[in-house]
Amino acid sequence: MAPTANDGAFISAEIFGGDHAAATSLGELLDHLLGGGARIQADAGLSRFCQQRLAVIKHGAEAQSLECLHGLQAMSLVLGVALEHPRDELSMPVLADVAWHFHVQLHAVERWRELAENAAGLLENQRVAGDVAHCYVSWARSIGEWPESENPGPGQ
Numbered sequence: 172m173a174p175t176a177n178d179g180a181f182i183s184a185e186i187f188g189g190d191h192a193a194a195t196s197l198g199e200l201l202d203h204l205l206g207g208g209a210r211i212q213a214d215a216g217l218s219r220f221c222q223q224r225l226a227v228i229k230h231g232a233e234a235q236s237l238e239c240l241h242g243l244q245a246m247s248l249v250l251g252v253a254l255e256h257p258r259d260e261l262s263m264p265v266l267a268d269v270a271w272h273f274h275v276q277l278h279a280v281e282r283w284r285e286l287a288e289n290a291a292g293l294l295e296n297q298r299v300a301g302d303v304a305h306c307y308v309s310w311a312r313s314i315g316e317w318p319e320s321e322n323p324g325p326g327q
Contacts, residue, residue, distance in 0.1 A: 201282050205289060214289035218304035222294060229290035236283035243276050 293300040311317035
């Protein structure tokens with residue numbers, strides 16, 4: 172029996188589950204790296220890194236974004252070939268799985284691009300990066316997320 176439009180809507184809602192399903196381990200990792208909270212700037216967590224490390228983060232995030240895009244292109248080609256066959260050769264679970272992987276990869280592309288753009292912005296605006304880093308350290312200390320040294324250095 173061929174799926175109806177209602178079946179497709181149910182599968183989409185079941186697979187994607189709104190924005191909550193897009194909260195992957197990658198999303199959580201990047202949220203923590205970018206600052207980890209709605210009350211602070213999105214790139215606050217990055218602001219604590221030196222220029223060299225920001226450049227590495229930026230280039231790595233750009234590379235990951237491209238890798239995700241290449242994966243999407245490959246899946247698209249395979250899906251295009253598969254869809255040339257009669258429809259009943261592709262089961263709904265297979266199509267749903269492919270759709271889910273597309274969704275996850277698209278979300279990953281967006282997150283890696285966000286990380287690359289935030290790192291680039293901090294690289295271009297060192298004064299702003301310093302100001303944001305200072306605020307981030309104060310905020311992180313206030314909630315107990317900044318490690319305090321038990322043996323302060325000279326002059327502290």
